[in-house]
Amino acid sequence: MMVMNRSSLDGFFDPSYLENILGNFTQATGLRIEAVNYRGETFSIPGSLDRSPFCQCIRNNPQGNKRCIDSYKRATSEAVKWDEPYFFRCHAGLVIWAVPILSKDITLGSIICGQVLLWKPDRFFIQELQDISKGLKIDPEELNQAVPNLSIISADQAQAAANLLFVVVSHILKNNLRALEEEKAYKVLQQQLHDQILKRKKGPRRTDISYESILKDERRFLQYIRLGDKSRAFATLENLIIKIYTKSTGEPQLAKDRIVELAALTSRAAVEGGSDAEQAVTILSSFYKKLENMERVEEIIYFIKQIVDEFLENIFILADKKHLSLVKDARSFILHNHAQPLTIADAAQHLFISPSHLSRLFRQQLDCTFNDYLTRVRVEKAVELLKKPEFSVKDVALAVGFQNQSHFAKVFRKYIGVTPLVYRNSLF
Known part of the structure; x- marks a missing residue:
């Protein structure tokens, strides 16, 4: 009870x-x-x-x-x-x-x-x-x-x-x-749409919406989706939705049909932009299931915005994965070539990307520069070689990629706290 x-x-x-x-x-x-x-x-x-x-x-x-x-x-x-x-x-x-x-x-x-x-x-x-x-x-x-x-x-x-x-x-x-937040969002959206309709009704006839202008906005919107341009995609989507809603006033089913079609086109554009195909299909299928219980056009518009946001997030996630893969490959290239005279241009050429792009990736993913990481690898390799008495300090410097012994000593001290010779003597 x-x-x-x-x-x-x-x-x-x-x-x-x-x-x-x-x-x-x-x-x-x-x-x-x-x-x-x-x-x-x-x-x-x-x-x-x-x-x-x-x-x-x-x-x-x-x-x-x-x-x-x-x-x-x-x-x-x-x-x-x-x-x-x-x-x-x-x-x-x-x-x-x-x-x-x-x-x-x-x-x-x-x-x-x-x-x-x-x-x-x-x-x-x-x-x-x-x-x-x-x-x-x-x-x-x-x-x-x-x-x-x-x-x-x-x-x-x-x-x-x-x-x-x-x-x-x-x-x-x-x-x-x-549920409360969604209901509030529906009401706000409904008011925005109604305001736009009244504005167009009061305006001159030349503001009447044509299907040609809708398709033009649609092509622009899908282009922004493929590019992963979130801000422009949403700005264009807002205008596109208002046009679809206004054009189909009095025919809610027509508005639903156009938005459902837009969802399918968005899914394909997201895949072309780098989103995972399987995940895109899953998101779209989920939207269709929710659609079965939706009566109001405002609800459908609310959820189309949500899936667009999800598609764009998936593009960014995949892009992040690609970035991580590039950084991983760059690190592997450094590990295998640190003994050679190596520049960021060499690594970028190996990865088929620009040096500036690779530089940004190192700062974003590793919070350091390419040269910082290269130097750190060389010092760590030097520490390993100094444990072997058959190698002199000069031999170690050359073996890890330093052309100048004094420079090697200066860099080694910066990272380890002592010179290579002092470090060597402390081992034996």
């Missing part, structure tokens, strides 16, 4: 979704939960578990009910403060934990769970009940009779349940916030 009152949490949770997910948690664990606002007031009780006879006895007393609410309020505040489950003993001696409900740093409340004992009732607990009964003017025998119905679980079970509930609540918030 679910009791729902209007509160500040309206709009953040779909009541049926809350009931379904948290109800399943209750059914799986046998633990009763309540959703409370930041004042400690219960606004929802997911699942089919009523309060225990013990808690009902306390809650039926006005002062006891107030103490319960105050306990929940303090627990909610602590849970929100630490952004994690907060364990506490309520004023009646039961173990409870509160899981925070936070949305973008806004305190919404908490999920209260537990109302259990972690041990069998002992004489200290019974004495506490006597004191509670006196303070609330409740018949002590009524409380004593309700004690055997209290659930007793281990501390490990309580902690595991709290951790699981924390994950569940986070999942609910994430899903609902995403």
Whole structure:
């Protein structure tokens, strides 16, 4: 059973979704939960578990009910403060934990769970009940009779349940916030489209949209996709979508058909631009499945923007992989040729790219210049050779690519901290 009152949490949770997910948690664990606002007031009780006879006895007393609410309020505040489950003993001696409900740093409340004992009732607990009964003017025998119905679980079970509930609540918030953001985006997009239509209707006839202008924008858009030019692709897409929507006013199916066609063309252009073909097909298939449940043109436009963004990201990811591959090949070339007089032009020619491009890749991927990396390789190789007594310092310098022994000594000291000779002497 679910009791729902209007509160500040309206709009953040779909009541049926809350009931379904948290109800399943209750059914799986046998633990009763309540959703409370930041004042400690219960606004929802997911699942089919009523309060225990013990808690009902306390809650039926006005002062006891107030103490319960105050306990929940303090627990909610602590849970929100630490952004994690907060364990506490309520004023009646039961173990409870509160899981925070936070949305973008806004305190919404908490999920209260537990109302259990972690041990069998002992004489200290019974004495506490006597004191509670006196303070609330409740018949002590009524409380004593309700004690055997209290659930007793281990501390490990309580902690595991709290951790699981924390994950569940986070999942609910994430899903609902995403839905809210999407709905907000739909409304903004709808307003933008309607404003454009009104603007064109009020303008001169020469602003009427032709299919020729739509196809021209489409070709430009696909070109930017192939080039991986994200900013221009989205700028052109915005204009293209407005034209498609405006041209098909009164015929929503026509707008849908054109956007679906555009999605397919975008997929092919993304592959031509370097996106992985298999992944592009997967993205497009996912779009088509979502399309089956979409009724509003605004929804379709929202998702076409999303898949365009995903296609472009895949192009960049693949480009990054290509860059990493080029840097890997350049490093391999240096390792095999460090003993020779080597320049960035030599490596670039080997890789069939420009020296400036290779220089940028080294700075982006390795945070150093080509010469820095070459020097580091030569010094590391020199360290290995200096361990062999049959090689003189001069022999080592020449073997790793230094043409001048004094220069070798200066560079070696910069990287190792001592001259090659001092380093050699320290080994033997």
